[in-house]
Amino acid sequence: MTTIAICNNKGGTGKTTSTIMLATYFSTLGKNVAVLDADPQGSATDWSLLAAEANNPLPFPVTPVNKRSISISPTGADIVLIDCPPGDPALIDAALRTADAVIVPTSPSGIEVARMWETLEIITDKPAAVLITSAQLNTTTLEDLLNALDEAGVPTFSNIILARQAIKRAWGTTPLPMARIRRRC
Numbered sequence: 659m660t661t662i663a664i665c666n667n668k669g670g671t672g673k674t675t676s677t678i679m680l681a682t683y684f685s686t687l688g689k690n691v692a693v694l695d696a697d698p699q700g701s702a703t704d705w706s707l708l709a710a711e712a713n714n715p716l717p718f719p720v721t722p723v724n725k726r727s728i729s730i731s732p733t734g735a736d737i738v739l740i741d742c743p744p745g746d747p748a749l750i751d752a753a754l755r756t757a758d759a760v761i762v763p764t765s766p767s768g769i770e771v772a773r774m775w776e777t778l779e780i781i782t783d784k785p786a787a788v789l790i791t792s793a794q795l796n797t798t799t800l801e802d803l804l805n806a807l808d809e810a811g812v813p814t815f816s817n818i819i820l821a822r823q824a825i826k827r828a829w830g831t832t833p834l835p836m837a838r839i840r841r842r843c
């Protein structure tokens with residue numbers, strides 16, 4: 659079993675969206691996936707409930723957890739994804755302790771990038787990689803972020819998630835396995 663925390667201290671960076679999209683993708687590969695919703699706002703749980711109400715349930719369970727129950731491994735799961743909350747040091751710390759690896763989603767905007775660096779600093783003993791989300795190609799903000807990550811030697815996913823209305827509309831649905839993704843050149 660591999661446990662991956664989707665974590666950024668800042669709110670609204672695409673944590674829940676990335677968690678649900680990745681979980682859907684791993685499910686299509688035949689993996690037994692479990693999502694742990696560590697955000698007290700319950701966004702991943704709400705997403706799952708809405709999809710079920712629409713008679714198109716997500717192909718994996720979403721379970722709300724707190725800083726104690728987060729360490730209980732879901733039975734039979736190959737891959738566990740933890741949707742982390744923003745700005746909750748105790749819960750984020752519990753998620754990072756439970757995880758084998760961490761994905762840090764961020765858009766290329768200034769405030770999100772600042773919080774991304776802070777988040778990377780607290781991930782001291784786990785492999786971590788940055789996932790760039792809600793990006794626009796051919797913008798200086800994206801180029802600056804890519805250059806800064808390269809210079810700092812921070813592992814970064816080569817696929818960049820573009821800002822797309824279709825991704826916004828995916829909330830509460832069982833999404834197609836891959837959002838539209840452009841490969842970084």
Ligand SMILES: Nc1ncnc2c1ncn2[C@@H]1O[C@H](COP(=O)(O)OP(=O)(O)OP(=O)(O)O)[C@@H](O)[C@H]1O
Binds near residue numbers: 670674701823827829
């Ligand atoms: N690639 C994208 N293109 C367009 N909109 C996006 C994209 N990714 C996420 N969003 C939108 O950005 C908003 C925040 O996304 P999301 O809820 O996944 O972030 P979050 O980090 O989980 O937020 P929170 O910290 O509040 O839990 C949502 O409205 C979502 O639909």
Ligand SMILES: [Mg+2]
Binds near residue numbers: 673697701702741
């Ligand atoms: Mg969220």
